[in-house]
Every structure is written in C-alpha cells, then in structure tokens.
Amino acid sequence: MTRAIRFDSFGGPEVLEYCDVELANLGEGEARVAHRAIGVNFIDVYHRTGLYPLALPSGLGGEGAGVVTAVGAGVTHVAPGDRVAYTAPAPLGSYAGERNVAARWLVKLPESIDFDTGAAMMLKGLTAWYLLTRSYEVTRGDWIVLYAAAGGVGLIAAQWARELGARVIGIVGTAAKRELALQHGCEHVLIDGDDVVRRVREITNGGAPVVYDSVGRTTFYQSLDCLRPHGVLVSFGNSSGKVDPFGLHELMRRGSLYVTRPTLYDFIGDRPSLEAGAAQLFSLVERGRVKIEVKQKYALREAAQAHRDLEARRTTGCTVLNP
DSSP: OEEEEEESSOSSGGGOEEEEEOOOOOOTTEEEEEEEEEEEOHHHHHHHHTSSOOOSSEEOOOEEEEEEEEEOTTOOSOOTTOEEEEEOOSSOOOSBSEEEEEGGGOEEOOTTSOHHHHHHHHHHHHHHHHIIIIISOOOTTOEEEEESTTBHHHHHHHHHHHHTTOEEEEEESSHHHHHHHHTTTEEEEEETTSOHHHHHHHHHTSOEEEEEEOSOGGGHHHHHHTEEEEEEEEEOOOTTOOOOOOOTHHHHTTTSOEEEOOOGGGTSSSHHHHHHHHHHHHHHHHTTSSOOOEEEEEEGGGHHHHHHHHHTTOOOBEEEEEO
C-alpha cells in the first residue's frame, strides 16, 4: 500500500485526490521505485485537464527520483538499492510514494546529484537536450529565442545553450523573472508586452535562426516573425492553448520557414538515446555548468496547490513534491 494522487474526471486542481493505492505485482520489465522526490511539469496540467486525454481513473506525473526496491523478470540494468531517476510516458503515476514503472526508463542517478535535483531535471533537462541538439542543432554564435526563459525548461536550456556558445534572447512574463533569466544564461531578456518582433530583429540584425516556443496559440505568429529566412520554429508547448490550424503559405511568405512540433519520447524511445542524453545532462550538472533551480517544494498531499501556483505563473525554475 502507498499514498498517491489519483483523479477520475478531468478538470481543475480540485479533481486531484490524495488516497491509498494498492501496488500490483511487478510485471516483466518493470521495477518498483520508492520515490524521494517527484517532478512537477506543465504537461501534468495538460493531462489533468484532458488536453492530453487519458483513460480514467488515472494516476498523474511521469518524473521522479528514488531508490529501486524490487525488479521484475528481465530487468538487469538496475537492481534493488540503486539510486535512480526517470521521466516516463503514460501510464502515469509518479505522484506517489512508491510505484511500479517500466524499467527501460530508469537511469542510475550519480551520488553527487541529490534526489530533489534528479526528480526536477529529467523531463526538463532531456527536453533542453533534444531542443538544442536534435530539433535544431545549435552552434557557436547562433542567436536563439527562448520563451518562458525563467521556467523549468527555460533556465536549463538557456544555461546549456550558453555552454554551446549560443547567444540567448529570453522572453518572460515579469521584471522579476527577467532578472532570473539574465542570471542563467540569457544575454537579452524581453518581457511579454514588449515589441518582441522588432527587438529580436534589431538584436539579431534580421531575425534568429531558431525560436523555441512553449507558449503556443498566442505567440505562434509572433514567433514566425522573429525568424530569419529559412529559420526554424520549434513549438514544444501549449501553455496558452494549442496552435490553431494555419496555411503553409504563412511559412513561404516569411522566407521559406520550417516548423516542427516535437515531443520528448520520440528522442529517447531507444535505450542508447536515453543514456546519451542523460549522460550529457548529468555531466553538465556535476560540473556546475547547468544549475538546476528547485524553487518550490510541496508535500505530495499538496499537489493541487502546486498545480494552482504553476498555472497562475507564481512559480519559477523547478517544482518538486516530496512524499
């Protein structure tokens, strides 16, 4: 028996229930992890509201760090007692004291990285990895435009991009977040409401080669207008809602642009890619080149409040739950 967050209808934070859950016997390829910390991400809101539909009732959350307590048949790369971290797709269930999870997603957590950091960085850090090295391969001297630069992904991506030699223009919602973004790799930071397109084109002398947009509907055309000819818009989130359908001629008339809508698990679906991305992330964190900012901590039973704060944009950096 463990304590977990469950929900049986889509809706606001109030649908989240803190309850007792009986764990099933481990299946082949599964491991049981006793969580020490659990990552909170905006995708959890999408799942809770039904924007990304799930079969109900359901658990919630796909990111955590803890200790392996048991393994099922066929699991050889982790063993009971191992410190691990993971980000995993559905079926969800990391908002729990303990859970069964497909062992293929587990990576061993270095002793030098604590559990809160491990839980906070897997989804966000591996997202930064694929954004900067796979969706568009950032090279030294590139200007990049990064929305939500003071958020969990944004703070990691800006530091990582700086390490790659890129020059980062961040976009944030408040003056306080502007200062945080400047401290974590951004060379320029614009605030929502600024003339973003004009400023980006001035700073970059004609437009950026890539824009990383996690906002979605309300910023889509603004993001296109920030690009140079043949530039790439990486639309990787929907915090303002899904992007509306658009005509391909919008790309043509702005300079033969490219748009991609990636998702993390297409980049770490095979074990070598997961291990490669995690190794790069762990190395940057251990060497202090990327600092994981855990700015908010809540007890697991306070998950609903964590969601309220996240949706109200009262959070910065990373948020974790502790069982």
